[in-house]
Amino acid sequence: MASDTISVELAAHPLRGELIAPGDKSVSHRVAILGGLASGVTRVRNFLCSADCLNTLRAMQQLGAVVSSSAPAANFSITGVGMCPSAPADSIDCGNSGTGMRLLAGALSALPFSSRLTGDGSLSRRPMRRVIAPLEQMGACIRACGEKEGCAPLEIVGRSLRPIHYSLPMASAQVKSAILLAGLFADGETCVEQPAVTRDHTERLLRHFGVPCEESADRLSVAVRGRASLQAHDIDVPSDFSSAAFWVVAASVVPGSELTLRGVGLNPTRTALLRVLRRMGAQIELSNERGECEPTGDVTVRYAPQLHGTDLRPEEIPNLIDEVPILAVAAACAEGETNIRHADELRVKESDRISSVAANLQAMGVAVQEYDDGMTITGGSPLVGATLDSFTDHRIAMSFLVAGLRATGKTTLLRCANIDTSYPGFEGHLRQLIQ
Numbered sequence: 091m092a093s094d095t096i097s098v099e100l101a102a103h104p105l106r107g108e109l110i111a112p113g114d115k116s117v118s119h120r121v122a123i124l125g126g127l128a129s130g131v132t133r134v135r136n137f138l139c140s141a142d143c144l145n146t147l148r149a150m151q152q153l154g155a156v157v158s159s160s161a162p163a164a165n166f167s168i169t170g171v172g173m174c175p176s177a178p179a180d181s182i183d184c185g186n187s188g189t190g191m192r193l194l195a196g197a198l199s200a201l202p203f204s205s206r207l208t209g210d211g212s213l214s215r216r217p218m219r220r221v222i223a224p225l226e227q228m229g230a231c232i233r234a235c236g237e238k239e240g241c242a243p244l245e246i247v248g249r250s251l252r253p254i255h256y257s258l259p260m261a262s263a264q265v266k267s268a269i270l271l272a273g274l275f276a277d278g279e280t281c282v283e284q285p286a287v288t289r290d291h292t293e294r295l296l297r298h299f300g301v302p303c304e305e306s307a308d309r310l311s312v313a314v315r316g317r318a319s320l321q322a323h324d325i326d327v328p329s330d331f332s333s334a335a336f337w338v339v340a341a342s343v344v345p346g347s348e349l350t351l352r353g354v355g356l357n358p359t360r361t362a363l364l365r366v367l368r369r370m371g372a373q374i375e376l377s378n379e380r381g382e383c384e385p386t387g388d389v390t391v392r393y394a395p396q397l398h399g400t401d402l403r404p405e406e407i408p409n410l411i412d413e414v415p416i417l418a419v420a421a422a423c424a425e426g427e428t429n430i431r432h433a434d435e436l437r438v439k440e441s442d443r444i445s446s447v448a449a450n451l452q453a454m455g456v457a458v459q460e461y462d463d464g465m466t467i468t469g470g471s472p473l474v475g476a477t478l479d480s481f482t483d484h485r486i487a488m489s490f491l492v493a494g495l496r497a498t499g500k501t502t503l504l505r506c507a508n509i510d511t512s513y514p515g516f517e518g519h520l521r522q523l524i525q
């Protein structure tokens with residue numbers, strides 16, 4: 091378990107060696123759901139045993155899927171329900187995970203029973219209308235009965251659904267995936283158009299499980315044909331690029347560092363951070379590139395003495411959305427301005443990540459101008475250690491612990507226990523690198 095308060099000091103020496111970050115969070119959620127729905131036995135390797143993904147796996151067990159290991163394990167087999175889940179006896183707890191709740195809502199809307207999805211305080215404040223609206227257009231019956239309008243708990247009365255063609259108002263892989271999962275049970279073709287290319291793990295995994303999932307040439311439109319049946323297929327989950335990203339930035343900003351991250355997921359819809367960091371002057375090499383369903387490889391990063399600011403392009407944002415907090419730390423260590431705009435989705439993540447990042451950078455003495463849809467960070471001046479809040483957001487906690495490695499004095503992060511939702515073992519890896 092991650093400690094609730096973690097302190098770091100200016101890195102006394104370079105970060106060197108090798109590290110394996112844990113399994114990919116987005117892929118693990120989808121493997122649990124698709125493996126749980128499929129016919130037959132899927133052997134899963136390197137599943138992310140974090141609170142979030144274990145909740146999704148437990149949800150599939152509540153629906154009748156059988157998991158070979160009773161204790162949390164990265165490697166297990168899941169016997170799916172052959173597209174015919176049974177009604178859950180109790181509410182399904184999605185914990186902190188928007189991905190878990192939104193994707194499950196898609197599938198549950200189409201199944202012939204009632205279900206209730208609940209979440210923790212943070213998840214119960216996050217917008218669910220974005221999935222409810224398209225699912226209602228398909229004929230779903232979902233009531234958002236949270237204290238906040240349009241928020242969880244969600245009460246779902248499963249129904250037979252119609253296919254739709256839906257144009258997403260925001261670039262969201264979660265909403266896209268919820269609709270595609272509902273579409274698996276509808277009679278006909280369900281097509282989702284997105285304003286920008288978002289992570290495509292659902293599409294890749296659907297194909298991996300034998301269901302055709304067609305994309306337009308510009309990849310902005312994706313379609314599945316309903317009444318589909320998924321066939322079990324073994325899967326290796328790559329290490330999470332979003333977790334590796336903390337060390338990519340740490341090694342780029344701590345003088346003398348050279349670090350190799352092994353077996354990292356390199357799906358291009360996730361790795362825009364690498365392209366942006368290289369543009370800023372980072373020294374990053376990829377090797378051993380391989381992968382069947384998801385591209386994977388090793389990432390070697392060397393200290394970059396002369397990082398400089400950059401302007402992010404709008405189409406880059408969805409492909410680095412979870413890395414903005416750690417990119418902001420790199421920007422604070424880079425000479426000049428970094429402009430991050432068109433990123434208003436950050437306001438509805440585990441915390442309002444625009445204000446959390448701005449508050450913490452300012453507390454470390456960095457000039458930040460906040461906008462509704464992003465921020466401008468003026469980097470290059472020394473970071474000053476401070477006591478900071480994580481806003482109970484795992485990625486804010488990890489990003490600012492990395493910032494602490496470049497700050498004078500001591501940096502203390504409060505309310506860090508949530509790191510376990512995506513990166514169990516982060517604190518151990520941090521200690522290993524700085525000891």
Ligand code: S3P
Binds near residue numbers: 116264265267412435
């Ligand atoms: C995710 C999609 C993104 C991302 C989240 C995981 C997914 O959210 O921020 O951490 O697994 O589909 P949105 O779909 O809301 O952009």
